[in-house]
Amino acid sequence: MARAFNFSAGPSVLPDEVLKQAQAELLDWRSSGMSVMEMSHRGKEFMSIAEEFKADLIELMAIPDNYKVLFLQGGATGQFSFIPQNILRGKTKACYVNTGAWSTKAIKAAKNYCDVILSASAESSNFTDIPNVSDWVLDQDAAYLHYTSNETIQGVEFQEIPETKGIPLVCDMSSNILSRPVDVSRYGIIYAGTQKNMGPSGIAVVIVRDDLIGEVDKSLPEIFDYQKQANNDSMLNTPATYNWYLVGLVMKWLKAQGGIAAIEKQNIAQATKLYQAIEISDLYSNPVDKAYRSRMNIPFVLKDNTLDKAFLAGADKNALIGLKGHRLVGGMRASIYNAMTDTGVDALIDFMVEFEKTS
Numbered sequence: 001m002a003r004a005f006n007f008s009a010g011p012s013v014l015p016d017e018v019l020k021q022a023q024a025e026l027l028d029w030r031s032s033g034m035s036v037m038e039m040s041h042r043g044k045e046f047m048s049i050a051e052e053f054k055a056d057l058i059e060l061m062a063i064p065d066n067y068k069v070l071f072l073q074g075g076a077t078g079q080f081s082f083i084p085q086n087i088l089r090g091k092t093k094a095c096y097v098n099t100g101a102w103s104t105k106a107i108k109a110a111k112n113y114c115d116v117i118l119s120a121s122a123e124s125s126n127f128t129d130i131p132n133v134s135d136w137v138l139d140q141d142a143a144y145l146h147y148t149s150n151e152t153i154q155g156v157e158f159q160e161i162p163e164t165k166g167i168p169l170v171c172d173m174s175s176n177i178l179s180r181p182v183d184v185s186r187y188g189i190i191y192a193g194t195q196k197n198m199g200p201s202g203i204a205v206v207i208v209r210d211d212l213i214g215e216v217d218k219s220l221p222e223i224f225d226y227q228k229q230a231n232n233d234s235m236l237n238t239p240a241t242y243n244w245y246l247v248g249l250v251m252k253w254l255k256a257q258g259g260i261a262a263i264e265k266q267n268i269a270q271a272t273k274l275y276q277a278i279e280i281s282d283l284y285s286n287p288v289d290k291a292y293r294s295r296m297n298i299p300f301v302l303k304d305n306t307l308d309k310a311f312l313a314g315a316d317k318n319a320l321i322g323l324k325g326h327r328l329v330g331g332m333r334a335s336i337y338n339a340m341t342d343t344g345v346d347a348l349i350d351f352m353v354e355f356e357k358t359s
């Protein structure tokens with residue numbers, strides 16, 4: 001069977017090259033006589049894999065020296081709680097911006113640990129835009145301000161880094177990390193689950209400015225303590241070693257594509273094409289304000305939702321999979337992460353045009 005074009009929101013498409021390399025190295029990694037899955041995480045072979053991944057990520061994102069780069073478990077969802085537990089630093093409040101389903105979840109978790117100040121919310125537009133940053137409530141006593149740079153479900157993406165007037169900025173970058181250049185020095189924390197743009201699930205990447213960590217309550221389990229994990233190369237316990245290796249391969253692949261600047265060009269071209277196809281059709285529409293449309297997750301609805309089933313069945317026949325929209329917004333969603341090929345996007349657009357003609 002040939003590989004389908006996978007538009008799933010996460011876990012999501014991986015580059016063929018990466019999967020083939022993993023396959024080639026599955027039984028015997030670089031003449032070590034063992035699979036990466038079988039290696040001690042403290043052995044020299046795995047340590048070299050771990051170090052290379054970290055170095056590649058630092059290079060790709062140009063992460064400054066005063067940041068710790070951690071590879072943790074518990075997903076991005078775990079960080080919704082670990083962030084207030086780690087960086088409140090004796091403060092009692094934190095600012096949150098609500099731009100969709102993932103911000104909503106982060107806010108709910110944070111309320112267990114601090115007073116949440118809702119700096120801004122797009123709920124009244126049903127999460128189809130982003131409130132003007134100049135109107136945000138910025139409480140100078142807040143320990144940090146949290147936002148979600150790309151709302152994976154609603155398909156809303158920040159096009160610029162918000163200005164917080166000195167409040168440390170914390171960003172859930174799960175679904176658009178490494179898709180465009182970002183100035184890491186503007187952030188207190190960037191975090192992401194790996195299963196969208198970085199590889200398979202199983203690891204949460206946390207990039208944290210070192211002055212924000214080290215002051216935590218003793219009740220916090222040490223594997224969730226950013227400072228202790230930083231002191232132990234993120235290996236206080238056995239990490240998800242094989243997933244770590246795979247995300248490392250994805251970093252090598254990304255470097256071979258020309259890095260983030262090159263992949264951003266591809267992402268812009270693919271998203272532009274797909275939004276145009278939606279715009280010019282009478283059948284498909286996307287409700288998001290043009291200024292905030294996501295390059296990664298493109299939701300669209302059919303004018304007549306009784307056609308949804310036929311659309312998905314036809315897509316499946318054309319090897320276009322993972323297109324069913326999230327139940328919160330309905331319709332369809334095409335997730336076109338870094339590893340999605342131009343061929344895949346073209347095949348989707350061709351199918352959409354054909355389906356509109358014949359339905």
Ligand SMILES: *Cc1c(COP(=O)(O)O)cnc(C)c1O
Nearest residue numbers: 075076077102152172174175193
């Ligand atoms: C997928 C996703 C999450 C949840 O990630 P888990 O690793 O499943 O916890 C959180 N935030 C955003 C923006 C996501 O896209």
